Amino acid sequence: MTETFQGTDPSQLDDHAFAVWAAEQAGAVLLEVRAAADERGLEGKALKDAGDAAAQEVLARVLGEHRPDDAVLSEEAADDKVRLEASRVWIIDPLDGTREFSEPPRDDWAVHVALWQDGDLVAGAVAQPALGETFNTGTPRQVPARTADRPRIAVSRTRPPAFVEALAAEIDAELVPMGSAGVKVMSVVRDLADAYVHAGGQYQWDNAAPVAVARAAGLHCSRVDGSPLVYNEDDTSLPDLIVCRPELAEEIIAFVRAHGTD
Template sequence: MSEASAARWQDDLHLIVDAAKQAGQVALGYFNQAPEVWWKNEGRSPVSAADFAANETLEAVLRAARPDYGWLSEETDDDEQRLSRSTLFIIDPIDGTRAFIGGLNLWCVSVAVVHDGRPVAGVLYAPALNELYEATASSVARKNGEVITVSAPQQGTSRFAIAEDVLAGFPDELRTRIERVKHVPSLAYRIAMVADGRIDGTFVKRNSHDWDLAAADLILERAGGRLVDLAGRDVIYNRPRVSHDELCAASHSELNDLITRTVRR
């Protein structure tokens, strides 16, 4: 990466960190205050007044600062003009809305800058936990200013966030090597837990979206891990279809390979 590109993404990181903090504080004002809730996707997904308020804050700050960037947010109607932009913001104003509504603190604001299909700057801000994760494509990953790295490869069991029905389908010899982690409702935050070494990996069921993944993907990559599809390929963003098939995020390639091979069978 050229010095000019690295400097550009670093500038973008400063911008999105500031925007995420502003949006996080807006959302925090609704937390445990019984915000109004609606249901979308035929009643499968909740969205709250806090999601919309945080989204408005992000849109006001970011689109004014980078009017030439495209825009993709969970809480904004999709505009296919984004497909003509090489660089865009990918936003989830509150990742983990169910947790937010339920009074659990495991939710975060997710903001990424994506260039030519891959994230180049990303931030996850969890205001109820006072945690800020950030990275650029040319920097280390940090949590509250401190460098983070994934867990080291090890013998024995791996701590893995995985659905019980998926784990139940694994062969016995693999199932005994996995210590299942209690469900974490925010997918972005779950991937951040892999990045900072608290867990070794997570399996992502079909139908995650660009906004769930982009910022966390970059943070994990810069911490030494990787998010891949079942063929072992990087996730590509800003396609016409913004949902994804099964994915695996892990601290090292051997663990990714082991899980993806098993699911493919």
């Protein structure tokens, strides 16, 4: 993945390309951690922890070196409140989908790198290293016309929420189980699903980069009540979202407003 940037000074990359480069640097290290897991005796929680630590170290280092004036909000680091006064904040999830990462050869885990600037997301990349792809805002996917007869809703493979099952019944949709939040959003970008609807609790780093990429691809992104997704807030919780094809948004939001998410 990273061959594209060989010989390039990352400090000179624009923010879109830098997000890709940074996500792929972390992704390459995660693949190395996974490949060496048997030799190091890593499995389960130990493999998850090793992946989190390795990817955080890479992203912290490259951001500190090549974007030293920017603030950072990361799942794997203490929340430095200086970000609340900063005009540029990188919102990162070094390893989204630790469960799937710890279950080789699953590919439904990701690295999230997003840039918030002056009130909104302006760049982002979601790397799926085991898939060999990085979805990004610099060269966004153009989502093709829907190919499925019934709407497909991406859901957790371990704990699909009951309200989404009720939504699926209401709009005659099929539920498609898969791993990380980023992978679920990218499944809509990739036309593997038509919507991802979540209300079980997330944080800004879980969806900032995926939402930036999904917006660039022309998808609808909002809270489940239709209100905007807001980032770099003091409270890092961002518990619910909808990412879907624009033609499904009104119907999904109307269902949630009528029935709630309990």
